[in-house]
Amino acid sequence: MKPIFLIGFSGAGKTTVGKILAKQMDMQFIDLDEFIERQQGEKITEIFSHENGETSFRSLETELIHELCKKQNIVVATGGGTACSTENLGMLNSYGLSFYLKWSERDLIFRLQIDGIEKRPLLAGKTEKELANFVHFLFKKRKIFYQKAHFTVSGKNDEQIAYNIIKIIKKL
Numbered sequence: 001m002k003p004i005f006l007i008g009f010s011g012a013g014k015t016t017v018g019k020i021l022a023k024q025m026d027m028q029f030i031d032l033d034e035f036i037e038r039q040q041g042e043k044i045t046e047i048f049s050h051e052n053g054e055t056s057f058r059s060l061e062t063e064l065i066h067e068l069c070k071k072q073n074i075v076v077a078t079g080g081g082t083a084c085s086t087e088n089l090g091m092l093n094s095y096g097l098s099f100y101l102k103w104s105e106r107d108l109i110f111r112l113q114i115d116g117i118e119k120r121p122l123l124a125g126k127t128e129k130e131l132a133n134f135v136h137f138l139f140k141k142r143k144i145f146y147q148k149a150h151f152t153v154s155g156k157n158d159e160q161i162a163y164n165i166i167k168i169i170k171k172l
Helices: 014-025 032-040 044-049 053-068 086-095 105-115 128-146 158-171
Strands: 004-007 028-031 074-077 097-101 151-153
Touching: 004 014, 014 028, 014 074, 014 158, 028 032, 032 044, 032 053, 032 074, 044 053, 053 086, 086 097, 097 158, 105 128, 151 158
Parallel strands: 004 074, 004 097, 028 074, 097 151
Antiparallel strands: none
């Protein structure tokens, strides 16, 4: 089976949903951010803190997407910004099945606050108001890319989203 790519904003549940999907479908799970951290020997927040950190990180993402598109039977949880490049999104949609995990801005902010924003390089250190403003700005910018996924999936929780993805795949 083609690779399955989960895209969406930070806090959308890509990792949790990806693990559920991989287990249910007997596929390998790859969290792109964790993979980069292992490969680089640094946390994402540390990579971002370097000069040209985000640019370097995005280049690493693109290289890995190239490699992952060649694989079969994998579920990939991408980073929140991975699909926000025309090159990356093109590869995800050409070589795999892409699923946008859709939540409202309000729900995303709530999920991020529960999960902890300190481990997310673009959100770390923000007050509640700054977080809300930043999420609004970034979500508006990124949603344009997310909506170009093959499928948009939502649900009341991560388990339901995984179930909805499985239903879509079984119909293909």
